[in-house]
Amino acid sequence: MKIGNLDLGKQPVLLAPMEDVTNPPFRVLCKRYGADLMYTEFISSDALIRSVNRTMKKLTILEEERPVAIQIYGKEVDPMVEAAKIVEEAKPDFLDLNFGCPVRKVAGKGAGSGMLRNVPQLLKITEEVVKAVDIPVTVKTRLGWDADSKIIVELAEQLQDVGIAGLTIHGRTRCQMYKGEADWTLIGEVKNNPRMHIPIIGNGDITNPVKAKEAFKKYGVDAIMIGRAAVGKPWIFRDVKHYLKTGELLPPATVAQQVDMLKEQIDAAIDWIDERRGILHMRRHMAGMFKGLYNFKQTRIDMLRADHYDDLMLILNKIASEWGELQIEED
Numbered sequence: 001m002k003i004g005n006l007d008l009g010k011q012p013v014l015l016a017p018m019e020d021v022t023n024p025p026f027r028v029l030c031k032r033y034g035a036d037l038m039y040t041e042f043i044s045s046d047a048l049i050r051s052v053n054r055t056m057k058k059l060t061i062l063e064e065e066r067p068v069a070i071q072i073y074g075k076e077v078d079p080m081v082e083a084a085k086i087v088e089e090a091k092p093d094f095l096d097l098n099f100g101c102p103v104r105k106v107a108g109k110g111a112g113s114g115m116l117r118n119v120p121q122l123l124k125i126t127e128e129v130v131k132a133v134d135i136p137v138t139v140k141t142r143l144g145w146d147a148d149s150k151i152i153v154e155l156a157e158q159l160q161d162v163g164i165a166g167l168t169i170h171g172r173t174r175c176q177m178y179k180g181e182a183d184w185t186l187i188g189e190v191k192n193n194p195r196m197h198i199p200i201i202g203n204g205d206i207t208n209p210v211k212a213k214e215a216f217k218k219y220g221v222d223a224i225m226i227g228r229a230a231v232g233k234p235w236i237f238r239d240v241k242h243y244l245k246t247g248e249l250l251p252p253a254t255v256a257q258q259v260d261m262l263k264e265q266i267d268a269a270i271d272w273i274d275e276r277r278g279i280l281h282m283r284r285h286m287a288g289m290f291k292g293l294y295n296f297k298q299t300r301i302d303m304l305r306a307d308h309y310d311d312l313m314l315i316l317n318k319i320a321s322e323w324g325e326l327q328i329e330e331d
Contacts, residue, residue: 045074
């Protein structure tokens with residue numbers, strides 16, 4: 001699959017952009033475990049043109065994580081164009097426009113998937129951004145606003161016509177948020193539309209290697225994107241890539257192996273921010289780990305309440321000691 005001049009090879013597996021998750025240390029880990037393309041956290045165009053410090057830091061790209069796309073969102077043409085030019089100076093491999101975020105503070109204000117209710121404006125923003133920068137521009141969006149307005153097949157053609165270099169489709173509407181199962185049938189319909197010639201990337205419910213292979217085989221997408229399934233489990237990319245290549249499933253990671261990988265993530269998060277905020281950031285990753293362990297409730301509470309590095313390491317060492325050789329089956 002190629003986006004502009006960037007060749008990602010056959011059946012690439014991408015890390016989805018996720019707020020408060022896909023910072024540089026996490027992206028580096030995902031790269032190490034086999035992810036073919038990283039996306040930054042999504043960035044507000046309004047905050048970017050105001051040079052808000054926290055937002056500007058999101059533009060940071062480490063060479064060892066490349067290739068990387070920077071993703072921005074907004075609802076007005078001029079701020080999005082200005083933000084796109086700022087992004088270009090950060091030298092990502094390409095720029096992605098977020099027309100898919102469903103959360104109220106974004107979509108409720110007309111940005112993200114809120115743009116699906118104003119398609120002319122969505123297309124105008126995309127067209128002007130494409131004209132304004134020399135790097136490839138891609139789009140990430142959803143099937144439509146709700147079940148009665150699944151417009152993605154027509155919208156994909158319109159986006160291609162204004163010059164995007166690739167399209168990622170999450171198989172839900174905005175009103176679904178992240179509930180229910182992702183519907184890949186329309187993603188497949190877009191991919192198999194004879195008018196479409198840009199890469200189509202499928203996103204939604206890719207939680208294990210078997211589902212990843214099915215997405216490629218059944219729907220014909222050029223790439224798949226993994227989001228929530230990578231939270232707390234960056235090694236999912238290794239497992240998926242191995243299965244796509246060999247048809248063999250790797251054995252589930254033992255608890256001890258997961259603890260070791262989690263410690264690496266914690267160290268990287270602390271190095272990137274600081275101890276307090278690094279541990280707070282990691283709570284989202286830790287919350288879904290070690291599911292299925294017998295009598296684990298209190299240990300999980302202690303793990304998620306730990307405020308200091310040494311205390312957290314004691315708890316993780318206890319987990320490795322008590323359950324270390326146990327293999328946790330994947331979903």
